[in-house]
Amino acid sequence: MKNFTPISKVKNIATEGSVLLSERTIARAEDAKTFFTRAGNMTLFILQTLRQFFSFPFEFKEFLKQCYEIGNRSLPLVAITGAIMGLVLTIQSRPILNDFGAESMLPQMVAVSLIREIGPVITALICAGKIGSGIGAELGSMKVTEQIEAMEVSAVNPMKYLVVTRVLAATLMIPVLVLFADALGMVGSWIGVNIKTELNIALFFSRAFSSVDFIDFIPAFIKSFFFGLVIGLVGCYKGYNAGKGTESVGIAANSAVVLSSLLIIIVDLIVVQITDLMI
Amino acid sequence: MSTEGQYREEAVKGEPVIKVKDLKKSFGEQHVLKGLTFDLIKGENLIVLGKSGSGKSVLIKCIVQLMTADEGTINVLGNEVGNLRAKELAELRKKIGFLFQSGALYDSMTVKENLEFPLRRIKKGISEKDIKDKTMEALEAVGLASALNKMPSQLSGGMRKRIALARTIILDPSIILYDEPTTGLDPITSQEISALINEIRNKYHTSSLIITHDMPCARAVADRALLLKEGEIYAQGTMQSIQQIEDPWVQLFFKD
Ligand SMILES: Nc1ncnc2c1ncn2[C@@H]1O[C@H](COP(=O)(O)OP(=O)(O)OP(=O)(O)O)[C@@H](O)[C@H]1O
Numbered sequence A: 001m002k003n004f005t006p007i008s009k010v011k012n013i014a015t016e017g018s019v020l021l022s023e024r025t026i027a028r029a030e031d032a033k034t035f036f037t038r039a040g041n042m043t044l045f046i047l048q049t050l051r052q053f054f055s056f057p058f059e060f061k062e063f064l065k066q067c068y069e070i071g072n073r074s075l076p077l078v079a080i081t082g083a084i085m086g087l088v089l090t091i092q093s094r095p096i097l098n099d100f101g102a103e104s105m106l107p108q109m110v111a112v113s114l115i116r117e118i119g120p121v122i123t124a125l126i127c128a129g130k131i132g133s134g135i136g137a138e139l140g141s142m143k144v145t146e147q148i149e150a151m152e153v154s155a156v157n158p159m160k161y162l163v164v165t166r167v168l169a170a171t172l173m174i175p176v177l178v179l180f181a182d183a184l185g186m187v188g189s190w191i192g193v194n195i196k197t198e199l200n201i202a203l204f205f206s207r208a209f210s211s212v213d214f215i216d217f218i219p220a221f222i223k224s225f226f227f228g229l230v231i232g233l234v235g236c237y238k239g240y241n242a243g244k245g246t247e248s249v250g251i252a253a254n255s256a257v258v259l260s261s262l263l264i265i266i267v268d269l270i271v272v273q274i275t276d277l278m279i
Numbered sequence B: 001m002s003t004e005g006q007y008r009e010e011a012v013k014g015e016p017v018i019k020v021k022d023l024k025k026s027f028g029e030q031h032v033l034k035g036l037t038f039d040l041i042k043g044e045n046l047i048v049l050g051k052s053g054s055g056k057s058v059l060i061k062c063i064v065q066l067m068t069a070d071e072g073t074i075n076v077l078g079n080e081v082g083n084l085r086a087k088e089l090a091e092l093r094k095k096i097g098f099l100f101q102s103g104a105l106y107d108s109m110t111v112k113e114n115l116e117f118p119l120r121r122i123k124k125g126i127s128e129k130d131i132k133d134k135t136m137e138a139l140e141a142v143g144l145a146s147a148l149n150k151m152p153s154q155l156s157g158g159m160r161k162r163i164a165l166a167r168t169i170i171l172d173p174s175i176i177l178y179d180e181p182t183t184g185l186d187p188i189t190s191q192e193i194s195a196l197i198n199e200i201r202n203k204y205h206t207s208s209l210i211i212t213h214d215m216p217c218a219r220a221v222a223d224r225a226l227l228l229k230e231g232e233i234y235a236q237g238t239m240q241s242i243q244q245i246e247d248p249w250v251q252l253f254f255k256d
């Protein structure tokens, strides 16, 4: 009989195990609790923002400034991405359509996928990175350096001045950027078609839109509004609730991008499901 | 020990504009304010002294409701600040100037826009000329008229502090809470700021609560002083009477 494990040792391991287990259960419960607190806080934030939407006076100048910041500053990025997406999509789809002998369908196929899905989603994700992080970092640093508190004590409602203007600007500007990306995507696609065959631009567009109805635009357009809303709200929420110290600014910007990207994908799924049922 | 302090001079005369009673504030396990009771009298400059981290900034943030007190009451101009609704609180805040320890200038705006920001929103219907005049007047008061079109990032720390001070006084508030108005300034500017604080008081009959570590400034502006120690009021009274207290800890503050 060698290396017999004494009973006491077994007992120890057992108690340690159960302690560990219960600690983990508690940690899980805490996780769930913080999750629900956060969800609750976010809901509260959204409700407050909504309330400020309808209270007079509206900070029109700041709103215009934000539209400019969000719209104009993201234009080059969105343009380049859109054009490249159209081009790549065309080059990638050609061999498959070729296999079916349907190469002439290339404009239609690209138009449908670009307008319905790729344009809005890719643009929104890019904007989540650019605009979401920008808003998160800006409001985060204002929070950390007490600028938001300074607004509060001078009897200016920061929810109205900072949050409502940014959320509204993002909600209105993202659809515009999406349209822009769609248009450049189609131009990219036309270039892609012309790499192998020759097709003049008028014919390309008439073919492309032969299969795209107005009804295709509507869900995509509605979707982009929600994407904009998500980007604005999440960016503001994360910035507004940044912790103390400079590192919180980075955390706010980072988590704004992560959360809004995730929500964009989820909103996309929901909207597609709903429109699928309706049409 | 009472919440009014161990060393206390009786008979503060005048009508109080801020009445703090038994104010307590904790952050988790850390009890920062353990019960403070004092009044700010109309037209006086009240200095708040205390070691770094003793809760001076927390105290004035509680007064304007940037933080909520755990216990006790704060009455400002006849309003219990804890019970006010958002609109009423905003109205009350218009009458209070608040200088942040960090300055808290809006860094996306120029100095001019920083000063105009509260002015345009609080004094509704004010004319463009008045805005311009008031802005220049406030900037000249802090000696920085030349900084009008600069961004806060282009200013030195001391300059930013002075711009913040200009932004605080521009609305002619009836109560001003200064959080270390002269910290980080050279002795000459510091003297000028002290003189400015007195001038504002004399001109507009403003009541001020002034947090400071700067003894020359404290001596220049104080009518009364409040000494905080470990979250409680250790002494309150006129500067003279506090300076004469024969307590080694109190004396440490006044050793130049
Ligand atoms: N938002 C907060 N969350 C947690 N703790 C805080 C918070 N604000 C202040 N404290 C704590 O309260 C204490 C008092 O802070 P306060 O800023 O009032 O000090 P102070 O007296 O103004 O010091 P100083 O002279 O250095 O400015 C500090 O220990 C600080 O850690």
Ligand SMILES: [Mg+2]
Residues within 6 Å of the ligand: B056, B057, B058, B101, B179
């Ligand atoms: Mg402080």
